[in-house]
Amino acid sequence: MLTQQEAARVLNKALCTGADFAELFFEDREESNIRWEKDSLSGVKAIRIYGAGLYVLSGTGSIYLYSNDCSLTALLSLAETAAELIEVRTKRQAAVPDQFYTPALKNPNPVLLAPSSTGADRKITVLKQTAAAAASAGPAVLSLNADYFDTDQRIWVINSEGLSVKDRRVTTRLRLQAAVSDGKTSFFNWEDLTRPQGFEAYRNEADHIGFAEDMVRRTRAMMDGRSVPACTVPVVLEAGGCGTLWHESCGHSLEAAAIAAGSSAFIGKLGQKVASDRVTLVDDGTMPGLYGSSAVDDEGHPRQRNVLIENGILKNYMCDRLHGRMLNLPSNGCGRRQNYTYAPTSRMSNTYLAAGRDDNEEMITSVSEGLYVKSIGGGTGGMQFSLEVKEGWWIENGRLTYPVKGLMLTGNGLEVIGRIDRVGTALEYDNGGFCGAASGLIPTTTFQPRVRIAEMSIGGA
């Protein structure tokens, strides 16, 4: 890595043709991956991700360059290319200040046991326990792959405004992929157990063993349910991970990049009513112990709590530097990227629906016919969203009657958030997972209290 003075030289070079902002993002990340496949250990892999990205802005024009050669010579050459590529109509004289500052930061996810100081044998033990629990969880598991991952990412962001900030993010993860058979057909499923922690995440065996058993049980439940005829009914979504509804139905559309690109239904609606009065939606990258949290975003901006919708009124968008500029809004700590090979853009972190005042039981008992969703898989967002129902039950006369299968919840985000007619009092967290979009895969969480949508069109084959 460069010294601060060398980095300043690179930034000044990038600014020399008149750009108004330059930033260097350095990354040095170590990962390990251990795989259990076909009843045996198939290998331990060590991974080193190393490189730098140079981000240059001129008004709302942007240039992004990156390389895994982090020598001063290579980065000066990159800066020269940046200066050549950027088209500046009005040249400004920007210069990097002599002194750099670092904001006071608080790491929301301190690490107790660094993965790098934990031997592979201990990690293998956790993986074996998890794989064994999945393999013996009941139904016939035709194929099972289990992976253990840990990652220790160190970043340094230094920019032409004088910011110099370093951050370290440590995470661990177990992934199970299995094809389960009921004797007639087989069914594939995969799930992650994510932790924004070091190896201390596996102190309690019951956690990862329970994850494996639940994963196989859920896969079997996905096979066993009954199809639902097409209908329009109330839909109750359980507290916790069903909050993916918010990520897909309106989270992506509240990212400044979507607003700037004209691909959001929330354009021009700041200050307007966009959802039911019961909806207060927050994106908060500071929450301790959550997968989407970190001290700073990937532009070095301290993470913050952003209220996006308050009592149904649109209050804010999630902004990175560039797309904030396009909207005349300041960055609010939402500039994120998977690694140095991506330019930052506006992304979610921990997105949740704030707790309401409605009674959990009444949400179901007052429904004569409807759908109860216990668990949601992934989905896609935008103006039309879709979500995979992993585990759902049919409600009749206020009671859960039988499991259902083969359902996707689809709809128009604005319409659906306008139809929320119950929000429970108990907010429950979720482990989180990955969101894939323009700046790669980033860790996020999305959660909620139990909610009810007054009506939605649903139905399977």
Place this chain on the structure above:
Amino acid sequence: MRELERLRPLMKELPADIRAAQVQAEKREILSFEIQDGAVKGAEYSSVTELFVSAGGGFYYTQKLEEDPEEMLAKAAGLARYSNSGGAGPMVKGSRLKTDCGQIPKTEELKAAAAALEKAIREGIPGSKPALRMTRTKETRGLINSLDTDICCENIRLEAELEMAETDGEIPCFLNCGFSARSLKELTAKPFLRRIRQWRENRLPSGTLDAGRYRTLLDGEVVTNILATAWQMFTGANYRNGATPYAGDLSCGAADGKQVFSPCLTIEDLPFMERSGYGCAVDCEGTPACALTVAFEGRLTGLLHTLETASEMGQTPCGCAGRKALLSGNIHTQIQAIPRNFCIRPGKCTEKELLDELQDGIYVFESYDVFHSINIASGEFHIPCKAILVENGQKKRSAEGITINGNLKELFAHVTACGNGLFVRPMDLLKSYAVAAPSLLVSEIAFTGSQG
């Protein structure tokens, strides 16, 4: 390949405690320009080389090229005790393949071509404001091993991607589409203009759709969206594990095998394909790439293999070993079978002939999120989509918020005609392969209804 030079001597004389070793290098150099309203809005340039080092069954991946080569090998070998392979995995012996991508467009050429294409599209669709990104990607794949293999293959890919936003009344509409090629002259405005016009034409007044089973025309865009996930049903690993609805269906000879596809369906995976910049002369294991026929005359005739699964099943690998199969929350280090250009061969019917043949039914022109809505082991699908009701061969009204439901094995068995066009789609975000398909006429598909 320069990045392998320092490791080459080690492959010839391995340290005493290492029986076999292999190093693969992937270098990717990217230059792109984003143009809107005739001006450059953004640009990207990058050069990244990845090294995948296998030694004695252990594995080390690094982007830090200045690391000492012996240390790289030692890091990999140090993890060998956890492996059950006992070597560096399956390796190609004595291969000396070298390919050169020839002249590549220079920076100013690329910028000028991007500006010209954006202008042609903008002027071709009066009142439009497209944002066009043109990208030049040079990929170099090198592989050396202790079995005297020394491979270096280059590939050049040019891509143009368009984003366009419009409003339909008060409803925002957004189009994102792209095409790839191997030379700039192949990237013309014509397919973009056709796509934009089709996008506008399909925005018909919305109506209701009753749930039920309908004769259906799946647009090539929808079929490729399905293939982007469905190709996994045709890998050797999933076949071996019984994790595909086609398990047990593989045909051994011309007259042998079950009829599991419609006879009008030919599915192939091609190392190179017209109108696609994707593919490489050699795969990540060093196997030279050749064409693979997956489905022909109704039978399952081939699978996507790595060296390992090909060897296990006694089949010949076709150069499908890759790494970047699907989005994943980690660096892609695992070798697995992935497609190059996975495609359904076009038929002879024009779009009008397909609509005439459909007469009364549903034309599905847009679909979402097949990654979560197709189960590759069972073949079951529940795909959210947008469609148009067709009456007497005429498009009448649109339906949103609907899903098509069924089993892909049944769907592929009930194709009655293939269109003569070919829609080509790169694997989003990872850009590691392409899928391509014509429109397909299907005798019956189940739909959920919409409220209109």
